Amino acid sequence: MTTLKPFPEVRHLVDGAAISMYAEVSGDYNPLHVDPDYAAAGPFGVVVAHGPIALQAVYEAVATWLGCEGLPAGVTVDVAFRGPVPIGSTVVCSAVEVLQFAAVVVVMARCTVDDREVLQALVKLPRRLAPA
């Protein structure tokens, strides 16, 4: 088994400016994300980030690990959103486990907010792309 480069830990602050920016570039003004009064009466009781915002930390970690700008062809990422990211949170992405198989490498990553899991990601890549 090859010793691979350690998967980096990445931290992102998700503040009101980040949520507003994502609403602006995506056009998603769902009141759960942008309306404090609506969000206060909603299922989370507070404004929460768009789901893909937490994913940004995963993508930065993977890109840093692979040493590339985007994801190379052949990479797949399966994401399960486990919980909301309240406004003002810091999202921490880290690897739970990196598994090596004959042809592929699988990274089981997670994002947490205050040690609460908010996202799980399974990143699969051809073995040739895994950084030693």
Added chain:
Amino acid sequence: MQGDTLDGVPLLSQTRYQDLHAGQEFGPFVEPLSAAVSSVLRGELGTERAGAVAPAGVLPLVTLRVLRRALSGIPPGGVLLGQSFDVQAEIPSGCTLDVAVVVSDKDERDGRLYTTFRFTIENEGVVAALVDWTIRDA
């Protein structure tokens, strides 16, 4: 943003997830991707980093934009449960993409509705990525 619309598309949709049916197709939609948007999706939101290749963050962003166009706004109250991304080719940081979307699955469990969308993202006629979204009606 102007009033309750953005680029001529309502912010919130009158469509409900229960109105959709499996196999329903939308698009393809032409989606311009600017280098400036790619730059802000390369790391923590609020930072900018230029580059020639689009970061992976454009995939959820572009598909979100297309979903909004397909459904004439975002149906309010839906909760995003999962996404999957199958990258097949590099996307330049500034380009024009063609994105088609289909309702690939609808499922009702425990009185809750789950809707899955499959997006096919093409750049210059080549499939660059396949993206799936699963949303639970809140």
